[in-house]
Amino acid sequence: MQFKKILTLAAIAVSGLVISSCSRQVTRINTTDTVDVSGNWNNSDSRMVAQEMTQSVLGAKWLSTHLESKAGKKPVVVVGLVQNKSHEHIDAETFVKDVEQAFVQSERVRLVQGGKKREELRAEKADQQDNASVSTMKKFGLENGADYILQGSINSIVDSHKRKKVVYHQVNLELTDIQTNEVVWIGDKKIAKYVKN
Amino acid sequence: MIIAGLIAGVAFAANSYAQQASLVEDQNPRYEIAKAKYMNMSDSLTRDQGTTVQNTYKAYDWYEAREERRKLRRERNYERSLYSYPYYGNSYYYPSLNFGWGHRHNNRWGYYGGGFGW
Numbered sequence: 001m002q003f004k005k006i007l008t009l010a011a012i013a014v015s016g017l018v019i020s021s022c023s024r025q026v027t028r029i030n031t032t033d034t035v036d037v038s039g040n041w042n043n044s045d046s047r048m049v050a051q052e053m054t055q056s057v058l059g060a061k062w063l064s065t066h067l068e069s070k071a072g073k074k075p076v077v078v079v080g081l082v083q084n085k086s087h088e089h090i091d092a093e094t095f096v097k098d099v100e101q102a103f104v105q106s107e108r109v110r111l112v113q114g115g116k117k118r119e120e121l122r123a124e125k126a127d128q129q130d131n132a133s134v135s136t137m138k139k140f141g142l143e144n145g146a147d148y149i150l151q152g153s154i155n156s157i158v159d160s161h162k163r164k165k166v167v168y169h170q171v172n173l174e175l176t177d178i179q180t181n182e183v184v185w186i187g188d189k190k191i192a193k194y195v196k197n
Numbered sequence: 198m199i200i201a202g203l204i205a206g207v208a209f210a211a212n213s214y215a216q217q218a219s220l221v222e223d224q225n226p227r228y229e230i231a232k233a234k235y236m237n238m239s240d241s242l243t244r245d246q247g248t249t250v251q252n253t254y255k256a257y258d259w260y261e262a263r264e265e266r267r268k269l270r271r272e273r274n275y276e277r278s279l280y281s282y283p284y285y286g287n288s289y290y291y292p293s294l295n296f297g298w299g300h301r302h303n304n305r306w307g308y309y310g311g312g313f314g315w
Contacts, residue, residue: 078246081246081249083249083252085253085254086254087254089251089253093249115245115246115248116248119244162260165258
């Protein structure tokens with residue numbers, strides 16, 4: 001009788017262990033913590049790129065040069081294309097948005113919309129021509145023209161043999177004067193990882 | 198005829214003068230050609246602004262390549278075991294007397310050769 005009881009308890013304990021080991025566990029972590037799981041591009045890489053680029057672009061000489069030559073008038077920037085030529089799918093918006101946010105928050109650089117968002121704005125303006133009251137209707141032809149365009153590229157090199165791998169990422173952002181095509185700033189962030197399987 | 202020619206000449210000269218006058222300092226006088234070219238395609242060229250163009254490549258990874266090879270081999274062997282007829286080395290095979298017909302294997306009746314099988 002005693003043995004049967006022990007056996008039942010053991011069976012319950014083992015089944016509990018099996019069930020708990022199969023269930024998924026999710027733990028919330030801080031977005032600033034670095035957790036490398038596979039060695040692929042992750043949130044820490046994106047954050048490091050954003051920090052580096054933000055510091056660099058706002059501290060570079062192009063800004064003071066522009067302010068001097070344009071009598072203190074703030075530069076207007078539009079964000080262009082970022083080309084991902086690496087071996088992984090990377091969306092640059094995760095770090096470009098941080099740079100944009102820094103432009104707006106610092107109040108030293110003005111930002112204008114480009115691409116599909118600009119199309120949407122123009123479509124809204126067009127809609128207002130028919131539907132909004134005359135006093136609130138926004139006019140065409142009064143947009144801020146950008147002085148500079150922010151473009152970028154992501155490149156990578158992978159060196160692997162057997163279970164060892166070195167992954168190198170290089171992210172470049174550059175600011176170009178739209179009037180003259182002169183590149184006024186280039187920012188870069190290089191990330192290298194050693195992965196052992 | 199002469200008067201018409203004079204008027205055309207004056208109009209052409211006035212037009213060229215107006216174009217010269219609209220140029221800013223050091224501006225290329227042929228800028229209108231480039232402007233006309235890009236005015237028609239600016240919409241399509243700026244549509245993807247603010248996005249990431251994915252031109253990724255497949256990097257060779259020795260470890261991943263080995264895993265892929267293994268996976269393919271396993272799949273191939275599984276497919277073979279499903280559709281191939283039993284043979285002597287196969288543990289599923291057992292000799293039996295039949296008249297040209299094999300035994301039932303994987304829910305199919307196998308046929309191997311004519312005559313009697315053992």
